[in-house]
Amino acid sequence: MKDKILGITKNTAQWVVVYTRSNFEKRIDKNLKEQGILSYCPLITCRNQWADRVKTVEKPFFSSYLFVKASLFDITKVRSSPGVINLITNNGKPVVITDQEIEQIKLITRNYSDAQVVSIGSLSIGDKVKINDGALFNVEGIVNKVMGTKILMIIEQLGCAVVVKANQVALSVAS
Known part of the structure:
Protein backbone atom coordinates (compact mmCIF):
# COMPACT_ATOMS: atom_id res chain seq x y z
CA MET A 1 0.00 0.00 0.00
CA LYS A 2 1.25 3.48 -0.79
CA ASP A 3 2.11 5.86 2.04
CA LYS A 4 -0.05 8.55 0.51
CA ILE A 5 -3.31 8.09 -1.38
CA LEU A 6 -5.56 10.92 -2.54
CA GLY A 7 -3.38 13.43 -0.66
CA ILE A 8 -3.96 11.81 2.75
CA THR A 9 -0.95 10.34 4.52
CA LYS A 10 -1.01 6.87 6.01
CA ASN A 11 -0.23 7.79 9.62
CA THR A 12 -1.17 11.48 9.90
CA ALA A 13 -4.79 12.37 10.56
CA GLN A 14 -6.16 15.42 8.75
CA TRP A 15 -9.55 17.10 8.84
CA VAL A 16 -11.56 16.24 5.73
CA VAL A 17 -15.10 17.16 4.71
CA VAL A 18 -17.65 14.37 4.38
CA TYR A 19 -20.81 14.70 2.30
CA THR A 20 -23.74 12.93 3.94
CA ARG A 21 -27.31 11.95 3.20
CA SER A 22 -29.78 14.65 4.18
CA ASN A 23 -30.51 14.67 7.93
CA PHE A 24 -27.87 11.98 8.67
CA GLU A 25 -25.15 14.33 10.00
CA LYS A 26 -25.71 13.70 13.72
CA ARG A 27 -26.18 9.93 13.28
CA ILE A 28 -22.95 9.60 11.29
CA ASP A 29 -21.09 11.78 13.82
CA LYS A 30 -22.22 9.49 16.65
CA ASN A 31 -21.41 6.33 14.67
CA LEU A 32 -17.88 7.50 13.80
CA LYS A 33 -17.17 8.51 17.42
CA GLU A 34 -18.29 5.05 18.56
CA GLN A 35 -15.69 3.61 16.15
CA GLY A 36 -12.99 5.82 17.70
CA ILE A 37 -12.81 8.25 14.77
CA LEU A 38 -12.66 11.95 15.62
CA SER A 39 -15.56 13.71 13.91
CA TYR A 40 -17.19 17.09 14.31
CA CYS A 41 -20.73 18.02 13.40
CA PRO A 42 -21.13 21.76 14.08
CA LEU A 43 -24.54 22.35 15.64
CA ILE A 44 -26.58 25.49 16.25
CA THR A 45 -29.52 25.82 18.59
CA CYS A 46 -32.71 27.15 17.08
CA ARG A 47 -36.35 27.37 17.99
CA ASN A 48 -38.88 25.52 15.84
CA GLN A 49 -42.50 26.55 16.11
CA TRP A 50 -45.38 24.26 15.36
CA ALA A 51 -49.07 25.05 15.64
CA ASP A 52 -49.26 23.65 19.18
CA ARG A 53 -45.78 24.21 20.63
CA VAL A 54 -42.33 25.78 20.37
CA LYS A 55 -39.31 23.54 20.76
CA THR A 56 -35.59 24.32 20.98
CA VAL A 57 -33.58 21.93 18.82
CA GLU A 58 -29.98 21.49 17.74
CA LYS A 59 -29.47 21.24 14.02
CA PRO A 60 -26.36 20.96 11.86
CA PHE A 61 -24.77 24.28 10.91
CA PHE A 62 -23.79 22.83 7.51
CA SER A 63 -26.56 20.79 5.96
CA SER A 64 -25.25 17.40 4.68
CA TYR A 65 -21.64 18.08 5.76
CA LEU A 66 -19.51 16.68 8.54
CA PHE A 67 -15.83 17.13 9.42
CA VAL A 68 -13.68 14.09 10.18
CA LYS A 69 -10.06 13.98 11.35
CA ALA A 70 -8.90 10.85 9.59
CA SER A 71 -5.77 9.04 8.54
CA LEU A 72 -5.61 6.89 5.43
CA PHE A 73 -6.58 3.87 7.56
CA ASP A 74 -9.72 5.65 8.84
CA ILE A 75 -10.91 6.86 5.42
CA THR A 76 -12.14 3.37 4.48
CA LYS A 77 -14.21 3.19 7.68
CA VAL A 78 -15.59 6.68 7.08
CA ARG A 79 -16.61 5.97 3.49
CA SER A 80 -18.33 2.71 4.45
CA SER A 81 -20.37 4.27 7.28
CA PRO A 82 -24.13 4.22 6.69
CA GLY A 83 -25.31 7.60 5.39
CA VAL A 84 -21.92 8.75 4.06
CA ILE A 85 -22.08 9.60 0.38
CA ASN A 86 -18.43 10.54 -0.20
CA LEU A 87 -15.59 12.86 0.72
CA ILE A 88 -15.64 16.35 -0.72
CA THR A 89 -12.80 16.54 -3.24
CA ASN A 90 -11.04 19.14 -5.33
CA ASN A 91 -9.14 17.88 -8.39
CA GLY A 92 -9.58 14.32 -7.15
CA LYS A 93 -8.05 14.98 -3.71
CA PRO A 94 -10.04 15.30 -0.47
CA VAL A 95 -10.51 18.87 0.71
CA VAL A 96 -8.35 19.28 3.83
CA ILE A 97 -9.45 21.71 6.57
CA THR A 98 -6.92 23.12 9.03
CA ASP A 99 -7.26 22.93 12.81
CA GLN A 100 -7.58 26.74 12.83
CA GLU A 101 -10.56 26.61 10.45
CA ILE A 102 -12.25 24.00 12.65
CA GLU A 103 -11.66 26.26 15.68
CA GLN A 104 -13.19 29.22 13.79
CA ILE A 105 -16.29 27.16 13.02
CA LYS A 106 -16.51 26.13 16.70
CA LEU A 107 -16.18 29.77 17.75
CA ILE A 108 -18.93 30.91 15.38
CA THR A 109 -21.38 28.16 16.37
CA ARG A 110 -20.69 28.69 20.08
CA ASN A 111 -20.94 32.51 20.10
CA TYR A 112 -23.47 33.39 17.40
CA SER A 113 -26.77 31.64 17.87
CA ASP A 114 -28.30 33.47 14.89
CA ALA A 115 -25.49 32.63 12.48
CA GLN A 116 -26.49 30.98 9.23
CA VAL A 117 -24.55 29.61 6.30
CA VAL A 118 -25.38 31.72 3.28
CA SER A 119 -24.14 30.52 -0.07
Missing part, protein backbone atom coordinates in the same frame (compact mmCIF):
# COMPACT_ATOMS: atom_id res chain seq x y z
CA ILE A 120 -22.49 33.28 -2.05
CA GLY A 121 -24.38 32.00 -5.07
CA SER A 122 -27.68 32.55 -3.28
CA LEU A 123 -26.94 36.21 -2.52
CA SER A 124 -28.46 38.67 -4.92
CA ILE A 125 -28.08 42.37 -5.42
CA GLY A 126 -30.47 44.10 -3.04
CA ASP A 127 -30.40 41.38 -0.35
CA LYS A 128 -30.21 42.70 3.20
CA VAL A 129 -27.44 41.03 5.23
CA LYS A 130 -25.86 41.41 8.66
CA ILE A 131 -22.18 40.98 9.48
CA ASN A 132 -21.81 38.59 12.42
CA ASP A 133 -18.08 38.88 13.06
CA GLY A 134 -15.18 41.27 12.78
CA ALA A 135 -14.82 45.02 13.15
CA LEU A 136 -18.28 45.69 11.69
CA PHE A 137 -20.07 43.19 13.93
CA ASN A 138 -23.90 43.52 13.80
CA VAL A 139 -23.81 46.14 11.04
CA GLU A 140 -26.51 45.63 8.43
CA GLY A 141 -26.10 46.41 4.79
CA ILE A 142 -27.43 45.79 1.33
CA VAL A 143 -25.59 43.61 -1.19
CA ASN A 144 -24.55 45.84 -4.08
CA LYS A 145 -22.26 43.45 -5.95
CA VAL A 146 -21.00 39.86 -5.58
CA MET A 147 -17.39 39.46 -6.76
CA GLY A 148 -16.33 35.85 -6.35
CA THR A 149 -15.84 35.41 -2.60
CA LYS A 150 -16.15 39.13 -1.87
CA ILE A 151 -19.30 41.14 -1.42
CA LEU A 152 -19.67 44.89 -1.93
CA MET A 153 -22.13 46.08 0.71
CA ILE A 154 -23.80 49.46 1.06
CA ILE A 155 -24.07 50.41 4.73
CA GLU A 156 -26.57 53.24 4.83
CA GLN A 157 -26.22 54.03 8.56
CA LEU A 158 -22.49 54.70 8.06
CA GLY A 159 -22.95 56.34 4.66
CA CYS A 160 -20.38 54.11 2.99
CA ALA A 161 -19.74 50.96 1.02
CA VAL A 162 -17.45 48.16 2.18
CA VAL A 163 -16.04 45.03 0.61
CA VAL A 164 -16.53 42.01 2.87
CA LYS A 165 -14.50 38.85 2.39
CA ALA A 166 -17.01 36.06 2.78
CA ASN A 167 -14.40 33.59 4.04
CA GLN A 168 -13.46 35.88 6.94
CA VAL A 169 -16.89 36.87 8.25
CA ALA A 170 -20.14 35.08 8.84
CA LEU A 171 -23.12 36.54 7.06
CA SER A 172 -26.75 35.96 7.83
CA VAL A 173 -29.84 37.23 6.13
CA ALA A 174 -31.06 40.12 8.25
CA SER A 175 -34.61 39.85 9.48
Whole structure:
Protein backbone atom coordinates (compact mmCIF):
# COMPACT_ATOMS: atom_id res chain seq x y z
CA MET A 1 0.00 0.00 0.00
CA LYS A 2 1.25 3.48 -0.79
CA ASP A 3 2.11 5.86 2.04
CA LYS A 4 -0.05 8.55 0.51
CA ILE A 5 -3.31 8.09 -1.38
CA LEU A 6 -5.56 10.92 -2.54
CA GLY A 7 -3.38 13.43 -0.66
CA ILE A 8 -3.96 11.81 2.75
CA THR A 9 -0.95 10.34 4.52
CA LYS A 10 -1.01 6.87 6.01
CA ASN A 11 -0.23 7.79 9.62
CA THR A 12 -1.17 11.48 9.90
CA ALA A 13 -4.79 12.37 10.56
CA GLN A 14 -6.16 15.42 8.75
CA TRP A 15 -9.55 17.10 8.84
CA VAL A 16 -11.56 16.24 5.73
CA VAL A 17 -15.10 17.16 4.71
CA VAL A 18 -17.65 14.37 4.38
CA TYR A 19 -20.81 14.70 2.30
CA THR A 20 -23.74 12.93 3.94
CA ARG A 21 -27.31 11.95 3.20
CA SER A 22 -29.78 14.65 4.18
CA ASN A 23 -30.51 14.67 7.93
CA PHE A 24 -27.87 11.98 8.67
CA GLU A 25 -25.15 14.33 10.00
CA LYS A 26 -25.71 13.70 13.72
CA ARG A 27 -26.18 9.93 13.28
CA ILE A 28 -22.95 9.60 11.29
CA ASP A 29 -21.09 11.78 13.82
CA LYS A 30 -22.22 9.49 16.65
CA ASN A 31 -21.41 6.33 14.67
CA LEU A 32 -17.88 7.50 13.80
CA LYS A 33 -17.17 8.51 17.42
CA GLU A 34 -18.29 5.05 18.56
CA GLN A 35 -15.69 3.61 16.15
CA GLY A 36 -12.99 5.82 17.70
CA ILE A 37 -12.81 8.25 14.77
CA LEU A 38 -12.66 11.95 15.62
CA SER A 39 -15.56 13.71 13.91
CA TYR A 40 -17.19 17.09 14.31
CA CYS A 41 -20.73 18.02 13.40
CA PRO A 42 -21.13 21.76 14.08
CA LEU A 43 -24.54 22.35 15.64
CA ILE A 44 -26.58 25.49 16.25
CA THR A 45 -29.52 25.82 18.59
CA CYS A 46 -32.71 27.15 17.08
CA ARG A 47 -36.35 27.37 17.99
CA ASN A 48 -38.88 25.52 15.84
CA GLN A 49 -42.50 26.55 16.11
CA TRP A 50 -45.38 24.26 15.36
CA ALA A 51 -49.07 25.05 15.64
CA ASP A 52 -49.26 23.65 19.18
CA ARG A 53 -45.78 24.21 20.63
CA VAL A 54 -42.33 25.78 20.37
CA LYS A 55 -39.31 23.54 20.76
CA THR A 56 -35.59 24.32 20.98
CA VAL A 57 -33.58 21.93 18.82
CA GLU A 58 -29.98 21.49 17.74
CA LYS A 59 -29.47 21.24 14.02
CA PRO A 60 -26.36 20.96 11.86
CA PHE A 61 -24.77 24.28 10.91
CA PHE A 62 -23.79 22.83 7.51
CA SER A 63 -26.56 20.79 5.96
CA SER A 64 -25.25 17.40 4.68
CA TYR A 65 -21.64 18.08 5.76
CA LEU A 66 -19.51 16.68 8.54
CA PHE A 67 -15.83 17.13 9.42
CA VAL A 68 -13.68 14.09 10.18
CA LYS A 69 -10.06 13.98 11.35
CA ALA A 70 -8.90 10.85 9.59
CA SER A 71 -5.77 9.04 8.54
CA LEU A 72 -5.61 6.89 5.43
CA PHE A 73 -6.58 3.87 7.56
CA ASP A 74 -9.72 5.65 8.84
CA ILE A 75 -10.91 6.86 5.42
CA THR A 76 -12.14 3.37 4.48
CA LYS A 77 -14.21 3.19 7.68
CA VAL A 78 -15.59 6.68 7.08
CA ARG A 79 -16.61 5.97 3.49
CA SER A 80 -18.33 2.71 4.45
CA SER A 81 -20.37 4.27 7.28
CA PRO A 82 -24.13 4.22 6.69
CA GLY A 83 -25.31 7.60 5.39
CA VAL A 84 -21.92 8.75 4.06
CA ILE A 85 -22.08 9.60 0.38
CA ASN A 86 -18.43 10.54 -0.20
CA LEU A 87 -15.59 12.86 0.72
CA ILE A 88 -15.64 16.35 -0.72
CA THR A 89 -12.80 16.54 -3.24
CA ASN A 90 -11.04 19.14 -5.33
CA ASN A 91 -9.14 17.88 -8.39
CA GLY A 92 -9.58 14.32 -7.15
CA LYS A 93 -8.05 14.98 -3.71
CA PRO A 94 -10.04 15.30 -0.47
CA VAL A 95 -10.51 18.87 0.71
CA VAL A 96 -8.35 19.28 3.83
CA ILE A 97 -9.45 21.71 6.57
CA THR A 98 -6.92 23.12 9.03
CA ASP A 99 -7.26 22.93 12.81
CA GLN A 100 -7.58 26.74 12.83
CA GLU A 101 -10.56 26.61 10.45
CA ILE A 102 -12.25 24.00 12.65
CA GLU A 103 -11.66 26.26 15.68
CA GLN A 104 -13.19 29.22 13.79
CA ILE A 105 -16.29 27.16 13.02
CA LYS A 106 -16.51 26.13 16.70
CA LEU A 107 -16.18 29.77 17.75
CA ILE A 108 -18.93 30.91 15.38
CA THR A 109 -21.38 28.16 16.37
CA ARG A 110 -20.69 28.69 20.08
CA ASN A 111 -20.94 32.51 20.10
CA TYR A 112 -23.47 33.39 17.40
CA SER A 113 -26.77 31.64 17.87
CA ASP A 114 -28.30 33.47 14.89
CA ALA A 115 -25.49 32.63 12.48
CA GLN A 116 -26.49 30.98 9.23
CA VAL A 117 -24.55 29.61 6.30
CA VAL A 118 -25.38 31.72 3.28
CA SER A 119 -24.14 30.52 -0.07
CA ILE A 120 -22.49 33.28 -2.05
CA GLY A 121 -24.38 32.00 -5.07
CA SER A 122 -27.68 32.55 -3.28
CA LEU A 123 -26.94 36.21 -2.52
CA SER A 124 -28.46 38.67 -4.92
CA ILE A 125 -28.08 42.37 -5.42
CA GLY A 126 -30.47 44.10 -3.04
CA ASP A 127 -30.40 41.38 -0.35
CA LYS A 128 -30.21 42.70 3.20
CA VAL A 129 -27.44 41.03 5.23
CA LYS A 130 -25.86 41.41 8.66
CA ILE A 131 -22.18 40.98 9.48
CA ASN A 132 -21.81 38.59 12.42
CA ASP A 133 -18.08 38.88 13.06
CA GLY A 134 -15.18 41.27 12.78
CA ALA A 135 -14.82 45.02 13.15
CA LEU A 136 -18.28 45.69 11.69
CA PHE A 137 -20.07 43.19 13.93
CA ASN A 138 -23.90 43.52 13.80
CA VAL A 139 -23.81 46.14 11.04
CA GLU A 140 -26.51 45.63 8.43
CA GLY A 141 -26.10 46.41 4.79
CA ILE A 142 -27.43 45.79 1.33
CA VAL A 143 -25.59 43.61 -1.19
CA ASN A 144 -24.55 45.84 -4.08
CA LYS A 145 -22.26 43.45 -5.95
CA VAL A 146 -21.00 39.86 -5.58
CA MET A 147 -17.39 39.46 -6.76
CA GLY A 148 -16.33 35.85 -6.35
CA THR A 149 -15.84 35.41 -2.60
CA LYS A 150 -16.15 39.13 -1.87
CA ILE A 151 -19.30 41.14 -1.42
CA LEU A 152 -19.67 44.89 -1.93
CA MET A 153 -22.13 46.08 0.71
CA ILE A 154 -23.80 49.46 1.06
CA ILE A 155 -24.07 50.41 4.73
CA GLU A 156 -26.57 53.24 4.83
CA GLN A 157 -26.22 54.03 8.56
CA LEU A 158 -22.49 54.70 8.06
CA GLY A 159 -22.95 56.34 4.66
CA CYS A 160 -20.38 54.11 2.99
CA ALA A 161 -19.74 50.96 1.02
CA VAL A 162 -17.45 48.16 2.18
CA VAL A 163 -16.04 45.03 0.61
CA VAL A 164 -16.53 42.01 2.87
CA LYS A 165 -14.50 38.85 2.39
CA ALA A 166 -17.01 36.06 2.78
CA ASN A 167 -14.40 33.59 4.04
CA GLN A 168 -13.46 35.88 6.94
CA VAL A 169 -16.89 36.87 8.25
CA ALA A 170 -20.14 35.08 8.84
CA LEU A 171 -23.12 36.54 7.06
CA SER A 172 -26.75 35.96 7.83
CA VAL A 173 -29.84 37.23 6.13
CA ALA A 174 -31.06 40.12 8.25
CA SER A 175 -34.61 39.85 9.48
